[in-house]
């Protein structure tokens with residue numbers, strides 16, 4: 001459930017239109033307002049241009065000094081046109097800046113928040129929101145808001161001007177005009193639903209794609225390629241149907257709106273034409289219309305409908321924007337697993353390494369996991385052992401400040417590990433995770449997590465991983481992630497260890513560094529860890545491997 005400012009729970013789609021997006025648009029509200037008024041001002045200059053044309057043409061018809069009028073009209077027309085272009089340009093610049101700022105701010109917010117306090121939303125969902133869907137806020141911000149302001153001011157102004165010349169034309173516009181917003185409101189509901197369905201289909205398709213790509217090997221082994229292709233085609237068909245649903249609503253609404261505005265303009269044109277021919281003798285305030293009045297009315301009638309047509313065209317952008325905002329709101333309301341600190345670079349925590357826990361319990365989503373009482377000083381090594389599920393990995397994560405405590409105490413370097421110390425503490429810690437993950441970058445960049453640009457040769461030597469790099473095509477330039485070449489499980493672990501060493505961290509937390517390895521490879525990793533300890537680093541491993549546990553100074557069994 002999304003929460004409004006007062007904290008009351010709400011369903012994102014159930015809020016009134018004016019409230020949706022108010023939060024994300026608040027920082028650019030001033031720009032949107034200024035851009036709206038600039039555009040309204042530009043629209044209000046058209047009647048001046050129309051009046052000038054009508055005046056010049058009626059001057060020609062009446063004789064007198066037509067050229068003098070033509071020059072004045074041309075000057076006024078060009079001046080207004082230049083002014084309008086300038087105003088529209090400035091409004092456009094403000095709107096696109098506001099849209100870029102909003103998208104960039106929300107993208108940064110999404111990414112930093114996911115780093116600091118991840119949700120259970122899949123990575124595909126976050127990726128499609130940040131890369132694909134947030135971009136849909138741009139047409140909503142740049143087109144809809146300004147169209148709304150124009151539609152609320154300009155038709156009224158033009159209606160007054162038209163009525164001042166002819167009550168009949170005023171009445172015609174007054175009847176034809178409101179049909180457009182009424183119809184738009186009806187279509188708007190359908191458009192919003194269709195957009196939300198399409199948005200959700202895009203998300204499902206992305207989730208499915210990520211999921212199946214990561215399971216490609218299993219799919220081949222299980223001979224499930226055909227079934228996977230069928231699943232994809234069913235989802236693609238659902239996406240096609242939802243996209244067509246959105247297009248259908250868009251085409252239907254624009255057709256009906258064009259019809260209303262064409263009928264309105266045609267009625268004005270017929271009335272003006274017959275009045276000028278002398279067939280109709282009423283409709284103006286003093287009987288018929290002059291040529292100048294008729295021309296003026298003909299020129300402003302289409303402009304009466306234009307802001308309403310623009311608003312109708314932007315209605316779909318509004319629906320798409322609302323769907324994105326609803327998704328952002330849903331993520332805001334989702335349960336999160338907070339990480340201690342701001343997850344940013346900091347000055348390393350001072351003092352000799354020490355770790356101490358007392359009656360600590362880690363808070364995982366939906367459960368708490370007790371941590372062992374331990375005390376460790378600089379240069380010591382410790383093995384956390386115990387059955388699967390005892391909490392070894394959780395303990396390592398908690399020691400790195402990646403999982404908060406539900407109760408108890410955890411101090412590092414003699415100070416409590418909390419939001420204020422976690423970033424500084426992590427500068428001194430390297431975590432070697434259980435499952436290696438290679439991102440799509442060169443091995444050199446992957447090893448150099450802190451972007452120092454230094455040579456990783458010494459770290460590779462300590463981790464016994466020099467031969468791994470030597471064998472890879474391109475050495476440190478090789479890419480292992482995404483479509484890059486692969487390494488064996490043991491090689492990957494040695495590379496992970498090299499990366500942990502290369503950070504220069506004083507405390508290495510290694511999760512199952514020898515799991516699934518043959519005795520010889522495991523022996524090389526154990527030797528590398530001992531080398532590290534001999535160098536003065538502090539080491540904590542979580543392991544089921546008796547040989548590794550025996551190689552540490554002390555063992556602590558969890559889950560007793």
Ligand SMILES: Nc1ncnc2c1ncn2[C@@H]1O[C@H](COP(=O)(O)OP(=O)(O)OP(=O)(O)O)[C@@H](O)[C@H]1O
Nearest residue numbers: 364365367369387388389390391392393394395542
């Ligand atoms: N993200 C999570 N959300 C909820 N519970 C979790 C989460 N991660 C782990 N757990 C639970 O916490 C408990 C401890 O898990 P943990 O991974 O720390 O055990 P472990 O001793 O490292 O196991 P293994 O030896 O199999 O790696 C388990 O019962 C596990 O189901």
